[in-house]
Amino acid sequence: GNSVTQMEGPVTLSEEAFLTINCTYTATGYPSLFWYVQYPGEGLQLLLKATKADDKGSNKGFEATYRKETTSFHLEKGSVQVSDSAVYFCALMARGGADGLTFGKGTHLIIQP
Amino acid sequence: DGGITQSPKYLFRKEGQNVTLSCEQNLNHDAMYWYRQDPGQGLRLIYYSQIVNDFQKGDIAEGYSVSREKKESFPLTVTSAQKNPTAFYLCASSKTYSNQPQHFGDGTRLSIL
Numbered sequence: 653g654n655s656v657t658q659m660e661g662p663v664t665l666s667e668e669a670f671l672t673i674n675c676t677y678t679a680t681g682y683p684s685l686f687w688y689v690q691y692p693g694e695g696l697q698l699l700l701k702a703t704k705a706d707d708k709g710s711n712k713g714f715e716a717t718y719r720k721e722t723t724s725f726h727l728e729k730g731s732v733q734v735s736d737s738a739v740y741f742c743a744l745m746a747r748g749g750a751d752g753l754t755f756g757k758g759t760h761l762i763i764q765p
Numbered sequence: 766d767g768g769i770t771q772s773p774k775y776l777f778r779k780e781g782q783n784v785t786l787s788c789e790q791n792l793n794h795d796a797m798y799w800y801r802q803d804p805g806q807g808l809r810l811i812y813y814s815q816i817v818n819d820f821q822k823g824d825i826a827e828g829y830s831v832s833r834e835k836k837e838s839f840p841l842t843v844t845s846a847q848k849n850p851t852a853f854y855l856c857a858s859s860k861t862y863s864n865q866p867q868h869f870g871d872g873t874r875l876s877i878l
Contacts, residue, residue, distance in 0.1 A: 684864040695771075695855055695869035696808075703864055741807060745864055752798050752823060753857075753867060757807040 654679045658742045658756035665732055666764055673727040673759050675716075675742035683744040685709075685718055685725040686753070690739045699727075699740070737763045767792045771856050771870035777878050778843065778850060786841045786873045788856035794868070795861055797839035801825060802853040802872075811854075814839055815861075843875060851877050 658675045665671060677683065684703045688696040700709030705720035714729045725742060742756040769790045778784045790797065796815050800808040810823030814833040828847025833839055839858075843850045853874050857867040 686866060688869075693872075695769075695871045696857075697869070698866045701866055747864070752800075752810045752813050753808075755800075755807040755809075757805060 654683070654744060654746055654754040656742050656744055656754055656756035658740075658759055661739075661758070661760035662762050663759060664762045664764065667734055668731045669763075671727070671729040671732045671736075671761070673740055673742075673761070675725045675727065675756060677723050677725065677742075677744050679723075679744055679746055679754075681747045682720070683746050685716070686743045686745070687714070687716055687725070687727050688741045688743060688755075690741065690758070692738075696741065732761075732763050734763045734765055737761055769856055769858055769868055769870035771854075771873050773873060774871070776873055776875045778875060779878050781845045783842055783844050784875065786843070786854055786856075786875070788839045788841065788870060789837055790839075790856075790858045790868075790870075791837060792858055792868060793836075794858035795836070796859045796865075797833070798857040798859075798867060799823075799829075799831065799839070799841045800855045800857065802855060808855065811841065850875055 655678045686701045687699040689699045700711045702709040702718035708717045739758045741758045743753045772787045798813040799811040812831040814820035830842045855872045856870045859865040859867045
């Protein structure tokens with residue numbers, strides 16, 4: 653079956669530090685890949701996506717590249733802010749997408765001023 | 766503005782009682798989904814629906830039921846058969862089920878009295 657593994661948190665960084673949150677996946681075929689962000693007490697917001705190998709998704713300074721050879725979709729940001737503190741979820745949707753999204757367990761990111 | 770509305774935001778259930786969580790969307794999306802979120806476990810798919818009057822079980826459907834009588838609405842009933850219902854419930858929708866990003870509501874937090 654499909655699965656997503658992402659680094660366990662919490663991840664604590666100082667403001668302006670470089671961020672990497674690792675995400676690897678297992679899926680048949682060529683899934684679409686997503687990063688979602690969740691702020692306290694809220695639903696999930698789509699952060700970025702990539703639908704095929706070597707695609708780079710980007711939004712709000714965050715980037716992730718679809719690496720088929722390593723089955724990875726690591727999230728990066730060059731300089732984090734306190735407002736980036738949230739829980740980040742990596743997710744995949746298999747081709748056809750009939751069974752919804754498969755999520756990782758989430759990574760809690762804490763940015764200290 | 767278009768979006769997904771979940772209500773209520775907080776819900777309390779007594780032992781042996783069924784409760785229904787509301788999810789309405791005005792995005793004209795065909796597909797709708799229900800997820801359950803528990804601390805440290807990410808999101809798990811309960812039910813999903815691709816078109817009106819049709820729905821499918823997800824990974825953890827036991828103790829839950831849904832209906833899809835209208836395109837805009839996808840209510841979830843947590844029955845008394847669900848022995849551990851305390852969780853954060855998230856509804857989502859997408860244009861189709863195929864590789865389109867899902868848009869999420871703000872969630873309903875269900876607790877047992």
